[in-house]
Amino acid sequence: MTALTRPGEVRDLAHDLRPLPPGVELPGPEEHTVAVPAPAAWRSRTDVHGSASWRIRGLRWGTRSVRPPIVLVHGLGVAARMVAPTARRLATGGLVFAPDLPGCGRSDKPRPVPTIPELGEALAAWLRASTSGPAVLVGVSMGSQVVLDVALRVPAAVHAVVLASPIVEPARRRWRSQLWRWQVEQATQSLRLRAIQAGDYRRAGIGRVLRTFSSALSERPEETVGRLRVPVLVCRGTRDPLVSDGWARDLRARCGGDLVTLPGVVHAMSHDNPVELSRVVLGFLDRIERRRRAGE
Amino acid sequence: MGRRDRVVVVTGASSGIGRACALRFAEAGGALVVTARRADALEELATECRGRGADVLVAPADVTDAEAMDRVAAETVARFGRVDVWVNNAGVNMYGRTEEVPARLWHRVVETNLFGVYHGTRAVLPWFREQGGGTLINVSSVLGHTGFPQQSAYAASKHGIRALSDCVRQESLDVKGIVVCTVLPGPVDTPLFRVAANWTGRKVVPPGRPVSADRVAAQVLRCADHPRREVPVGGASRFGVLAARIVPGMVERAGARVLSRQHFADQPTAPSEGNLFEPPDFGARVDDGWRAGSRRRSRLSRALLVTGLLLGVAAVIATARAGVAGQPIVGRYAR
Numbered sequence: 001m002t003a004l005t006r007p008g009e010v011r012d013l014a015h016d017l018r019p020l021p022p023g024v025e026l027p028g029p030e031e032h033t034v035a036v037p038a039p040a041a042w043r044s045r046t047d048v049h050g051s052a053s054w055r056i057r058g059l060r061w062g063t064r065s066v067r068p069p070i071v072l073v074h075g076l077g078v079a080a081r082m083v084a085p086t087a088r089r090l091a092t093g094g095l096v097f098a099p100d101l102p103g104c105g106r107s108d109k110p111r112p113v114p115t116i117p118e119l120g121e122a123l124a125a126w127l128r129a130s131t132s133g134p135a136v137l138v139g140v141s142m143g144s145q146v147v148l149d150v151a152l153r154v155p156a157a158v159h160a161v162v163l164a165s166p167i168v169e170p171a172r173r174r175w176r177s178q179l180w181r182w183q184v185e186q187a188t189q190s191l192r193l194r195a196i197q198a199g200d201y202r203r204a205g206i207g208r209v210l211r212t213f214s215s216a217l218s219e220r221p222e223e224t225v226g227r228l229r230v231p232v233l234v235c236r237g238t239r240d241p242l243v244s245d246g247w248a249r250d251l252r253a254r255c256g257g258d259l260v261t262l263p264g265v266v267h268a269m270s271h272d273n274p275v276e277l278s279r280v281v282l283g284f285l286d287r288i289e290r291r292r293r294a295g296e
Numbered sequence: 297m298g299r300r301d302r303v304v305v306v307t308g309a310s311s312g313i314g315r316a317c318a319l320r321f322a323e324a325g326g327a328l329v330v331t332a333r334r335a336d337a338l339e340e341l342a343t344e345c346r347g348r349g350a351d352v353l354v355a356p357a358d359v360t361d362a363e364a365m366d367r368v369a370a371e372t373v374a375r376f377g378r379v380d381v382w383v384n385n386a387g388v389n390m391y392g393r394t395e396e397v398p399a400r401l402w403h404r405v406v407e408t409n410l411f412g413v414y415h416g417t418r419a420v421l422p423w424f425r426e427q428g429g430g431t432l433i434n435v436s437s438v439l440g441h442t443g444f445p446q447q448s449a450y451a452a453s454k455h456g457i458r459a460l461s462d463c464v465r466q467e468s469l470d471v472k473g474i475v476v477c478t479v480l481p482g483p484v485d486t487p488l489f490r491v492a493a494n495w496t497g498r499k500v501v502p503p504g505r506p507v508s509a510d511r512v513a514a515q516v517l518r519c520a521d522h523p524r525r526e527v528p529v530g531g532a533s534r535f536g537v538l539a540a541r542i543v544p545g546m547v548e549r550a551g552a553r554v555l556s557r558q559h560f561a562d563q564p565t566a567p568s569e570g571n572l573f574e575p576p577d578f579g580a581r582v583d584d585g586w587r588a589g590s591r592r593r594s595r596l597s598r599a600l601l602v603t604g605l606l607l608g609v610a611a612v613i614a615t616a617r618a619g620v621a622g623q624p625i626v627g628r629y630a631r
Contacts, residue, residue: 022425286374
């Protein structure tokens with residue numbers, strides 16, 4: 001017992017998972033723009049040579065924090081607004097970023113349409129430019145594939161990975177088994193989310209959405225997830241027609257991480273179930289911290 | 297949220313009403329968090345509940361520990377993202393005259409029953425507020441409405457639970473989704489009577505005909521679906537609550553005279569602390585066979601009743617015959 005408190009000991013007292021005090025005002029977002037060099041693989045595909053760079057716009061909440069910054073990566077064709085409700089809640093405890101992936105939202109629209117590994121490379125460069133310490137990467141739906149790619153590219157910049165509603169299941173890796181499930185999934189969405197989605201799809205262009213999904217179908221997350229050396233949380237809602245229980249268990253088993261199954265939660269949980277998602281993410285960070293301390 | 301998407305926490309789930317509630321909630325599906333002192337009993341229950349289709353988290357904790365209850369609530373939301381129903385059920389009992397029982401036992405009963413409910417309530421309410429709703433179900437007793445001789449600690453704590461529920465209900469009026477229910481069972485067939493602390497020197501038996509714990513669990517589930525302020529369980533409890541409101545003095549005297557005679561068997565026992573401080577190594581079950589016993593008794597009494605009736609009828613016929621035999625039968629028919 002000593003009266004002296006070192007800066008590192010602040011976290012000993014503070015748990016990340018705490019109920020919000022009643023009447024607390026959630027912080028508002030700020031614009032955040034970073035220019036990153038275009039990935040080499042993409043540059044070799046295009047006619048434009050030289051200093052092609054992509055501007056990645058996005059939102060940022062909060063300022064500095066003791067806990068690692070959290071980066072929320074949105075799903076197919078949509079943009080940062082789709083993860084904003086979760087980001088606001090997470091931001092009460094520290095810094096949160098939500099970039100628009102290149103081609104989506106208000107970021108640059110590179111042509112030809114970048115593949116998932118190219119998006120990952122761009123986001124890894126964005127991560128190095130935006131954050132100083134290791135960050136927590138939260139990927140929602142297709143964002144989980146991008147996040148996986150980033151975590152393998154720059155492991156030192158990643159504190160932990162959360163795969164929320166990770167797609168695509170190996171057994172359903174065909175257009176005809178995805179398209180109708182996609183429609184079933186649309187029925188679970190709130191009207192507000194559908195309005196946001198329609199606007200974002202219009203901005204990205206339906207051709208880009210389809211090409212990006214085609215790239216997502218050729219990814220093999222079950223093979224890459226085992227190579228991760230950071231803590232992983234797999235997160236699935238029970239009302240999600242795109243992610244089966246077996247697939248979530250399989251992913252968890254392959255990476256040795258945690259699995260949470262959220263009752264009544266839908267595929268687009270970052271927008272429609274922000275309370276649940278933010279709680280399990282913070283609870284996961286607490287668990288990592290406890291394990292780290294127990295291991296010391 | 298439908299039933300299949302409900303996240304339910306039950307305290308005191310290792311035995312009795314808590315166990316019955318857990319099994320019933322598991323039947324409805326969804327997610328279930330069971331908590332009690334005995335981890336092994338909870339694991340066994342969890343296996344049974346998983347078999348019924350629920351996602352179960354086992355969180356051993358003592359309700360008298362406020363921090364442990366906070367941890368249970370935090371673990372629940374970290375695992376399931378939400379908590380929809382919280383059942384404060386854990387309770388212990390003690391028999392003995394108020395001035396005779398050791399003070400630490402009296403304190404312990406109130407700590408477990410009343411402070412336990414308080415700890416659960418204060419652990420879950422901030423989460424309810426954050427998510428904009430939730431159902432809090434506190435298990436009180438018919439002794440939350442009236443007193444009972446030799447059970448002052450129990451009755452006082454159950455009165456307290458009712459008052460606590462009322463206050464919390466008033467406090468949370470600003471959040472529309474938060475509802476608080478109090479369940480008032482009468483005597484229930486659970487291991488409670490056997491594991492209760494006993495300072496009376498006589499064996500405790502449940503008064504009257506105890507209802508099954510499953511019936512109480514059914515009412516708890518109904519509260520989760522259709523919340524009500526206070527719900528008595530069983531006819532005796534309903535009558536007791538009503539009578540205690542209309543003629544409180546009479547119910548007190550009747551309880552002191554009649555029921556206290558029914559509540560103790562003529563079988564001497566040594567004073568025991570029961571499960572107050574250490575959980576017992578038996579009784580991790582819903583019922584304790586009191587209903588089976590009472591059904592046997594009632595069958596016996598029914599047999600006695602029928603025999604008595606038959607004898608009575610026979611006696612009446614015999615008397616009538618004897619009476620009739622004295623009169624000239626021939627004359628009656630001759631007319």
